[in-house]
Amino acid sequence: MVETTLHNPDAISTAEEARAIRLTRARRRSRNNIFRHIFLIICSLIMIYPLLWMVSASLKPDNEIFGTLWLWPSEFQWNNYVEGWDALVVSFSRFYMNSIIITVLSVIGNVISCSFAAYAFARLEFNGRNIWFSLMMMTLMLPYHIVLIPQYLLFLQLGWIDTYLPLVVPKFLATDAFFIFLMVQFFRQLPRELDEAAMMDGCSPFKIYWAIIMPLSIPAMATAAIFSFIWTWQDFLGPLIYLNDVKDYTVPLALRMFLSQDSVSLYGEMFAMSVLSIVPIFLFFVIFQRLIVQGIAMSGLK
Amino acid sequence: MAGVSLKSVNKKYGTVEAIHSIDLEVNDGEFLVLVGPSGCGKSTLLRMIAGLEEITDGTISIEDRVVNDVPASQRNLSMVFQSYALYPHMSVRKNLAFGLSNMKMPKPEIERRVADAARILQIGELMERKPRQLSGGQKQRVAIGRAIVREPQLFLFDEPLSNLDAELRVQMRVELAGLYNRLGTTMIYVTHDQVEAMTMATRIAVLSNGHLEQLGTPFELYNFPQNRFVASFIGSPKMNMLEAEAKGGAVELADFGSLPLGDGVSDGSLAVGVRPSQFLVGDEGDVHASGKITLVEYLGSEMFIHVQLASGRVMMVQAPGHSVYKLGDEIRLGISRRAAHYFDSAGLRVPLFDKQDS
Ligand SMILES: Nc1ncnc2c1ncn2[C@@H]1O[C@H](COP(=O)(O)OP(=O)(O)OP(=O)(O)O)[C@@H](O)[C@H]1O
Ligand SMILES: [Mg+2]
Numbered sequence: 268m269v270e271t272t273l274h275n276p277d278a279i280s281t282a283e284e285a286r287a288i289r290l291t292r293a294r295r296r297s298r299n300n301i302f303r304h305i306f307l308i309i310c311s312l313i314m315i316y317p318l319l320w321m322v323s324a325s326l327k328p329d330n331e332i333f334g335t336l337w338l339w340p341s342e343f344q345w346n347n348y349v350e351g352w353d354a355l356v357v358s359f360s361r362f363y364m365n366s367i368i369i370t371v372l373s374v375i376g377n378v379i380s381c382s383f384a385a386y387a388f389a390r391l392e393f394n395g396r397n398i399w400f401s402l403m404m405m406t407l408m409l410p411y412h413i414v415l416i417p418q419y420l421l422f423l424q425l426g427w428i429d430t431y432l433p434l435v436v437p438k439f440l441a442t443d444a445f446f447i448f449l450m451v452q453f454f455r456q457l458p459r460e461l462d463e464a465a466m467m468d469g470c471s472p473f474k475i476y477w478a479i480i481m482p483l484s485i486p487a488m489a490t491a492a493i494f495s496f497i498w499t500w501q502d503f504l505g506p507l508i509y510l511n512d513v514k515d516y517t518v519p520l521a522l523r524m525f526l527s528q529d530s531v532s533l534y535g536e537m538f539a540m541s542v543l544s545i546v547p548i549f550l551f552f553v554i555f556q557r558l559i560v561q562g563i564a565m566s567g568l569k
Numbered sequence: 570m571a572g573v574s575l576k577s578v579n580k581k582y583g584t585v586e587a588i589h590s591i592d593l594e595v596n597d598g599e600f601l602v603l604v605g606p607s608g609c610g611k612s613t614l615l616r617m618i619a620g621l622e623e624i625t626d627g628t629i630s631i632e633d634r635v636v637n638d639v640p641a642s643q644r645n646l647s648m649v650f651q652s653y654a655l656y657p658h659m660s661v662r663k664n665l666a667f668g669l670s671n672m673k674m675p676k677p678e679i680e681r682r683v684a685d686a687a688r689i690l691q692i693g694e695l696m697e698r699k700p701r702q703l704s705g706g707q708k709q710r711v712a713i714g715r716a717i718v719r720e721p722q723l724f725l726f727d728e729p730l731s732n733l734d735a736e737l738r739v740q741m742r743v744e745l746a747g748l749y750n751r752l753g754t755t756m757i758y759v760t761h762d763q764v765e766a767m768t769m770a771t772r773i774a775v776l777s778n779g780h781l782e783q784l785g786t787p788f789e790l791y792n793f794p795q796n797r798f799v800a801s802f803i804g805s806p807k808m809n810m811l812e813a814e815a816k817g818g819a820v821e822l823a824d825f826g827s828l829p830l831g832d833g834v835s836d837g838s839l840a841v842g843v844r845p846s847q848f849l850v851g852d853e854g855d856v857h858a859s860g861k862i863t864l865v866e867y868l869g870s871e872m873f874i875h876v877q878l879a880s881g882r883v884m885m886v887q888a889p890g891h892s893v894y895k896l897g898d899e900i901r902l903g904i905s906r907r908a909a910h911y912f913d914s915a916g917l918r919v920p921l922f923d924k925q926d927s
Contacts (some may be wrong), residue, residue: 460654463621464715468668469642478667482658 313333318329318455325538333536342536348543351536355524359540362521367547368502369434369517373499374492376438377446382484384441386476390462400451407444411504433509434502436566438495446491453487455481485562489555496551518544571632571645571722571755572597574691578627580613581780589779590627595757600749602766605776606802611759612727614776618757619648631723642671642825646723647716653708653729655700661711662696665718686714688881706737713745726758730765742768747917760891763805767791775799778798793923798840804872808842808910809884815839820911824858824878828906833921842910843872845887854903860884862898870893876900 273500324332325347327340352359387393422433441447457480465475481488503519511518516524520542525537573595581590588610595601603611614623618629620641628635636644655664665686669679687693690710700708709729716724729745730738746769749756760766766773767787775782775790775798782802783795794800801807813820819829820839828841863883864875867890874886874894886902888894911919 458652460652460653461656463641464650464654464656465646465667466621467619467646467648468715469643469671474671479656483721 321538322542325534325535325542329535332538347535348538351533351539354536355513355521357516357521359518359521359543360569361514362516362518365431365515366517366519369431369497369506370496370547372431373438374433374495376435377443377495378488378492380439380441381443381446382450382481382488383476385447385454386480388447388452389454390459390475390480391472396417403444406415407448415504415508422509428509429508429511429515431515434499434505438499443495446495449491450487457483486559489558489562493552493555496555497548500548508525572721573755573757574598574630574633575614575618576628576630576664577746578614578617579625580610580617581625586769591752591779591781593774593781593784595755596771598753598755600756600769600771602770602773603757604761604763604766604773604802605782606760607880609776610779611761611776611883615648615725615727615757615759618723620644620898621648642668644723645721646725647719647721648725648727649712649716649729651728651733653700653712655708655711655715657700660697660699660716661692661703663862664700664711665714666788667780668719672752682720686718689717689751690714701845703742705733706741709733709741713748717748722754724754724756725846726756726760728759728761730760731762738762738765741816745769763803773803775802777802779785793918793920794842794910795918797840797842797846797912799908800918804844804847804886806887811839811841811882813839822856822904823880824860824882825856825904826858828856828904830906830911830921834911834919839914839919840912841904842912843884843904843908845885847905847908848884848886849903849905850886850888851901856904856906857901859899859901862893862900864893865894865896874900876902 318336323338323340326343326345328342328344331341384403388396388403418433419428422428427433427434427436437493461479462475465479470478501519502517503523506517506520507523510520513524517539522537522541525533525540573593575591575593577590577592578588579586579590591614603614605611605671613622617624617633620636620639624637628637630636631644631646632777656667659667662683665683666679669682683696687696690713692707692710692714693713695703695707700711703711709732712729712840726745730741733741742765749769758765758769772784772786773790774784783790783799785793785795790799790803792805797810801810811822811825813822815821815830815834817837818832818834819827820834820841821827822841825871858878860876860878862874866873866875870890872888872890872892872894874888876884876886878884884902886900894900907922911921913919
């Protein structure tokens, strides 16, 4: 029996055919792979070029910045960083301080208030829950520019113009529907039996949130924190409208001041400061995205 | 320890009635098992006792205290969930201690209770692990541990073993029974596994569609099912039902012929139920029928034979494992009138031979 199958000429030719097909497939696959990689590398170069350009511009002598597309500076102007820091009427130390205060408060406010609201929508029973939820979701569709003027008038009435209050207080009032939605979705996939077990263990709704839901939602919280950080840190319009005193300016507003000055010679310094302004975002992202991964591993939820 | 008493308890989800006015007395120190098909309301009933679900109508009392409006944590009971519901971010020790520290119990007392539970359930080495590092059986033990550290007067279990594989289920069943014997606390246990119900229960409550069909000891339920639902639900394989007509003190059975039942039976339709183990093979019994074997299921210690009678009806017959029945064999079955169960047209038990039996 074995003999016949082994020496069956048909069997051999089928085996060879199969190997030939496998080989052509493998060849085609590796060729495809090469093309795919080349394509992706080109795409990512295109994506990253502006960033590289900015970094290189921050190191170039002023006359080279717009003159050439070539990225490598003829001469490294590290001085741009030193001079840029104090080039404006107020030092960048101050601008960073302002930005950090606003951003940190906003992140804390957003994470706390939005997770409260999300917990209510995901777990508590109250009248008109679905209606409130859809109303909240509708605010996602409203462009910021539409609410800008009414909001400005409101804060004017409150006498909050020229303070950080309009930039920070709303963050503590769960105004960002996107984060609430993100967290509601996350909370909903936590098993309800956990809440019930906690309830039997004598937890109040707040304690359930605090001791069970929140520790298990670190990935969602970290995601919200990252987005909240990025959006607040790079927010230009908000500070532009509500802040008038240069001493209160945030980093993006300060960068803009380089342009409003008459002298053209500060481009290098401006790009140097622009590069520095990305560093906090980068650091924050690196730290918090690790929390996302850790959180998912820790919860061990299937 | 405490008894539980349900008085016309009713539950509606919107307009759908999940529980129809159930009365149930659970005695102090009893192991009561709730069984029934999927969706019959077992979990709902248990969750109402636990306080996780509002009751629409009626009263629930635990140890003579009406608890309708008492929050779950103050009913002095513990519940073990089907999915265990261990807190994934806490170690086993924290999982056990969490409820106690919420009650502001002094530290040494918490430690004593946690250590006790760990000893009873043999989870001492697992105390610092997180739930995700435990096997299914270990998680189950921790879940039970979390229930016993509270030293409640009532335990509630919602299908606690259904996520375990067959072997582990048997082992945990034995352990649970041991735990019950040791603690003597009242337990209410939901399952749809008959073996669990029959082996562990002091009494079983059979539910169907939100109605309480019968409440009784496993012996009563198996031997004196009060209606057709209980008769076919308890016992595996199912009881054979022969629809028939009673007339003049006898019942006319297809295939088997006329079975005299005495004066106690009134005319009208009557169903005769015979458990697979109650069929007699050969010439014993009061009426007989012959049939052909269409399937033999061999289980080792016993075998189940499907026998097709002349009318085409198939009877399930249990035979000892050493018998030699083969597919296609002719076999003669007998029914003894005293071993059969009788149900009237409303599906209720007609207690014809119960007295002599008991
Ligand atoms: N929150 C709810 N809303 C509406 N109907 C519900 C709700 N919970 C349960 N029900 C209904 O109530 C009935 C009883 O449900 P229950 O969960 O008590 O069944 P069960 O006997 O535990 O079933 P299983 O063995 O599948 O767990 C079912 O028909 C179910 O659809
Ligand atoms: Mg259930």
